[in-house]
Amino acid sequence: MSISLTPTDWIGLFAHFTVLSLLSVGGVISAVPDMQRYLVAEQGWLTDPQFTSSVALAQAAPGPNVLFVALMGWNVGLNAGGGLTGGPAVWGLAMLGVCATMAGILLPSSILTYSATRWAHRNRELRAVRAFKTGMAPLVIALMLATAWLLIAHHDDPRRDGPLWLLAIVTTLIVWRTRLHLLWLIGAGALLGALGWV
Amino acid sequence: MADPDTPAPPLNRPRSRADLFVSFTVLALQGFGGVVAVVQRELVERKRWMTREQFVEDWAVAHVMPGPSVVNLSMMIGGRYFGLGGAMAAMAGMLLVPLVIVLLLAALYSGVAETPVAGGALRGMGAVASGLVAATGLKLVGALAKNPMGLVVCAGVAVIGFVAIAVLRWPLFWVLPALGGSACLWAWVRLAPTGAASRSPENQA
Numbered sequence: 001m002s003i004s005l006t007p008t009d010w011i012g013l014f015a016h017f018t019v020l021s022l023l024s025v026g027g028v029i030s031a032v033p034d035m036q037r038y039l040v041a042e043q044g045w046l047t048d049p050q051f052t053s054s055v056a057l058a059q060a061a062p063g064p065n066v067l068f069v070a071l072m073g074w075n076v077g078l079n080a081g082g083g084l085t086g087g088p089a090v091w092g093l094a095m096l097g098v099c100a101t102m103a104g105i106l107l108p109s110s111i112l113t114y115s116a117t118r119w120a121h122r123n124r125e126l127r128a129v130r131a132f133k134t135g136m137a138p139l140v141i142a143l144m145l146a147t148a149w150l151l152i153a154h155h156d157d158p159r160r161d162g163p164l165w166l167l168a169i170v171t172t173l174i175v176w177r178t179r180l181h182l183l184w185l186i187g188a189g190a191l192l193g194a195l196g197w198v
Numbered sequence: 199m200a201d202p203d204t205p206a207p208p209l210n211r212p213r214s215r216a217d218l219f220v221s222f223t224v225l226a227l228q229g230f231g232g233v234v235a236v237v238q239r240e241l242v243e244r245k246r247w248m249t250r251e252q253f254v255e256d257w258a259v260a261h262v263m264p265g266p267s268v269v270n271l272s273m274m275i276g277g278r279y280f281g282l283g284g285a286m287a288a289m290a291g292m293l294l295v296p297l298v299i300v301l302l303l304a305a306l307y308s309g310v311a312e313t314p315v316a317g318g319a320l321r322g323m324g325a326v327a328s329g330l331v332a333a334t335g336l337k338l339v340g341a342l343a344k345n346p347m348g349l350v351v352c353a354g355v356a357v358i359g360f361v362a363i364a365v366l367r368w369p370l371f372w373v374l375p376a377l378g379g380s381a382c383l384w385a386w387v388r389l390a391p392t393g394a395a396s397r398s399p400e401n402q403a
Contacts, residue, residue, distance in 0.1 A: 021264060021265055022264050023264065024264050024265060024266075025262065025263070025264050025370065025371065025374065027261065027266060027267045028265065028266045053307070054304075056320060057300070057303060057304055057307055058300055059230075059324070059327070060230065060319075060320050060323050060324075061230070061296070061299060061300040061303050062226060062227045062228065062229055062230055062296055062299060063226045063227070063229060063233065063292070063293070063295075063296025063297070063299065063300060064226060064229070064233050064266055064268045064269055064292055064293065064296065065233075065266070065268075066266035066268075066269060066293075067293075067296060067297060067300045070297055070300065070301070071300060071301075071304055074301060074304060075304075084305075098297075098301070102293075102297075105265070105266070106265065106266075106269065106293075108264075108265075109263065109264040109265025109266070109270070110265060110269070110270075110273060110289065112263065112264065112265075113260070113263040113264070113265055113270045113273060113274070114273055114274075114277060114282070114285055116263060117259055117263070117270075117273075117274045117277065118277060120259065121274075121277075121278060127386060127389050127390075127391070128386065130385070130389055131382050131383075131385040131386035131389050132258075132259075132382050132385075133255040133258055133259065134255075134345055134346055134347060134382075134385035134388075134389065135347065135355075135378060135379075135380075135381035135382030135383070135384065135385035135386075136258035136259075136261075136262060136378050136381065136382065137254045137255060137258055137341065137342060137345055137352070138342055138345070138347075138351075138352040138353070138355040138356040138359070138381065139258075139355055139356070139359045139374070139377060139378050139381060140254065140257055140258040140261055141254070141335050141338050141339060141341075141342070141356055142335075142355070142356040142357070142358075142359030142360040142363070143261065143359065143363065143370075144234070144331055144332075144334060144335035144338070145331075145332060145335040145336075145356075145360050145364070146359070146360050146363040146364035147331050148328045148329070148330075148331040148332035148335065149328075149332075149360075149364040150364060151324060151325075151327055151328035151331065152324070152325060152328040153364070155325075164321065164322075164325045165325075167322065167325040167326065167329070168325040168326070168328045168329040168332070169329065170329070171325070171326045171328075171329025171330060171332075171333070172329040172332040172333045172336070173333075174329075174333075175235065175329060175330055175333030175334070176333040176336050176337060179243070182228055182235065182236060182239065182330060183228055185326050185329070185330070186230045186323055186326055186327075188322075188326070189322035189323045189324075189325055189326030189327075190319040190322050190323050191319075191322070192322045193318040193319045193320065193321045193322020193323065193325075194315045194316075194318045194319040194322070195318070196314070196318050198318075198321065198322050198325060
C-alpha cells in the first residue's frame with residue numbers, strides 16, 4: 001500500500017493521538033475502536049490487516065500494550081514511503097510515524113497523571129484521597145479479571161477451544177499458587193500453540 | 199506464599215534513577231500480553247518496594263488516570279522516590295528497549311505472519327497472558343481484607359464491576375464513574391474521622 005502524507009497530515013496524526021491520550025481512561029486499549037475508525041476508515045492510511053496485526057503483534061511482544069500505537073505509526077510511515085522496498089527514506093518516515101503517534105498518546109496523559117499523582121501523594125492523608133483509593137480498589141481487581149476474561153472469551157467454540165481454556169486455567173492456578181518464573185509459562189504457551197496442541 | 203500472620207519485614211526502595219531504569223526495563227521485557235502481572239510479582243513479591251495493599255491503591259490510580267496504565271504506574275513509582283527524573287527514568291525503562299524489540303519483531307513478522315506456526319504460537323501466548331492477568335487479580339483479592347469498606351461491599355463492587363464490563367460489555371466510561379464513584383462515596387463515609395481510627399488501625403502507616 002502506498003499513500004502520501006502532507007506535513008499537515010503528520011500534525012493531524014499527532015494531534016489525533018493527543019486527544020485519544022486524554023480519552024483513554026482505563027488503558028489505551030479502550031481507544032482502539034476510535035483509532036481503527038480514524039486510521040483505516042476515515043483517512044485510509046492503514047489497511048485493516050495492518051491495523052489488526054499491529055495490535056496482535058504488540059500483545060505478543062514483551063512490553064506494555066501501548067506499543068501497538070508505535071506499530072500503527074510505523075506502518076503509516078512505511079505506507080507513506082511506498083512500502084519496505086522504498087529505500088532508506090522509508091525508515092525515516094516510519095520513525096517519524098512512531099514519534100508522531102507515541103508522543104501524541106503519551107505526552108498529555110503523562111503530564112496530567114504525573115501532576116495529579118504528585119498532588120495526591122503529598123495529600124495522601126486527606127480523607128478524599130484515601131476514600132478514592134479505598135473505593136476504587138475492588139473495582140480495579142474486577143477490571144483485571146474482566147481483562148483476563150476478554151482475552152480468552154472470544155475463543156468460544158467448545159470443541160476447538162477447549163484445550164486453550166484449559167491452558168488459561170492451568171496458567172492461572174500456577175501463577176496464583178507458585179512462584180514459577182512467568183517466562184516459562186509464556187514459552188510453554190507459545191510452544192503448545194506452535195505445535196497446534198491448543 | 200507469604201504468611202499473613204507473621205509481621206512483614208520493612209520494605210526496600212530503588213537505589214537510584216539508573217536502578218529504576220534497569221528494573222523497569224527488566225520488568226517490561228518479561229511482560230508478554232500485559233506487564234501488570236510482572237510488576238506485581240517483581241515489585242511486591244521479589245524486590246518488595248511496596249506492599250500488596252499499596253500496589254492495589256497505586257494500580258487503581260494508574261488505571262483511572264488517562265493513558266497507558268502500566269506507564270502511569272511506572273511514572274508514579276519512579277516519581278515517588280526520585281521526583282520528575284525518577285518518573286522519566288522509570289517510564290523510559292518501561293518503553294525504550296521494548297519499543298526497539300517490537301519494531302524489530304514487526305520487520306521480521308511481515309515475512310511469517312501467515313504461517314500456521316506463528317498464528318498458533320500467538321494463540322497459545324494469548325491464553326497464557328489471560329491466565330497471568332487472572333492470577334494477578336486473584337492474588338490482589340487478599341488485599342481487600344484490610345479495606346475499610348468491609349469485605350461484603352468490596353465483593354459486591356467487584357462482582358458487579360466484572361459482570362458490567364466482561365459480561366454485559368458496558369463502556370468503562372460509564373461503569374467507572376457510576377460504580378467507582380458510589381464505592382468512593384461509601385469509603386468516604388467509612389473513613390469518617392470519628393471512631394474510624396479505632397476500627398482501622400492498619401491505616402496509620
